[in-house]
Amino acid sequence: MALNSSSDQYGTVAVTIHWLTAVLILIALLTGFRAAAAEDVATEAALLRVHLPAAILVLVLTVVRVVWWLGIDDKPEPIAGAPSAQQVIARIVHLLFYVVVFGMVASGTGMMLASGALPAIFSHDATSLPEYWRYRPRIPHGFGARLLIVLLIAHVAAALYHHLRGDRVFGRMWFGRSPTSQDAADRAV
Numbered sequence: 627m628a629l630n631s632s633s634d635q636y637g638t639v640a641v642t643i644h645w646l647t648a649v650l651i652l653i654a655l656l657t658g659f660r661a662a663a664a665e666d667v668a669t670e671a672a673l674l675r676v677h678l679p680a681a682i683l684v685l686v687l688t689v690v691r692v693v694w695w696l697g698i699d700d701k702p703e704p705i706a707g708a709p710s711a712q713q714v715i716a717r718i719v720h721l722l723f724y725v726v727v728f729g730m731v732a733s734g735t736g737m738m739l740a741s742g743a744l745p746a747i748f749s750h751d752a753t754s755l756p757e758y759w760r761y762r763p764r765i766p767h768g769f770g771a772r773l774l775i776v777l778l779i780a781h782v783a784a785a786l787y788h789h790l791r792g793d794r795v796f797g798r799m800w801f802g803r804s805p806t807s808q809d810a811a812d813r814a815v
Contacts, residue, residue, distance in 0.1 A: 630699045636799050639694060640701075644799060647687045651727075651774065654680040658771060662758070671752040678738075678747070685731045688724060705793045712784075719780055726777065730770040736763030 631637040636644070657677035664670035695701060704713045738744050740763060741756040758764050788795040 631702050633703050634798065636702060637699060638801065640691075640699060641799055641801055643687050643691045643694065647684055647691070650680045650684045650687070651778070653677075654684060655771060655774065667752050667755055670755055671747050671749075674743075674747045674755075678734075681731060681734055684727060688727050692724070702798060705788055705795060705798075708788075708793075716784065719777055719784075722773075722777055723781075726770050726774050729766060730774065733763040733767035733770060737761050737767060 629637050629639050631640055654677055657673045657680065661670045661673035661677060664673060704716070708716075737758055740761045741758060743756050743758075746752045746755055785795050785799075
């Protein structure tokens, strides 16, 4: 598998960024919601010690992805035969992912700065944490988390829809060659 994408297959860099980001977003969402519902300070702090680095890594990978797409690699062609409306919806969902990720990082950073919670979170003997709901960035952060879940569900549902139709969408976004790429390589030999 090549580092760069081809017309029908995402390259190793794009695939790695995609799947690492997906795992880290799930970790950030799970730890964020669990921290918000935590009954005690120690549990909340422990969850936030995972949540914050996961969110920072999501930001880093998202910036790398944007740079990768804008300056280095070309995206594969849309799935053959997909109606133009589906292609537009896919572009909108992907754009919203970027907007929401950047918004979540901005509002999370705002919450940490406004509350001054970082020293307490990374202290091994945290005795108190602020009530985050008192800080304005909490509103977009909570809304963004829920919107991110909706986008993830739409993204996974679309991928499953295309997979069940036989569009080989998972083959395009996984390591190795998609059947289409493999067939073309075999014919060239």
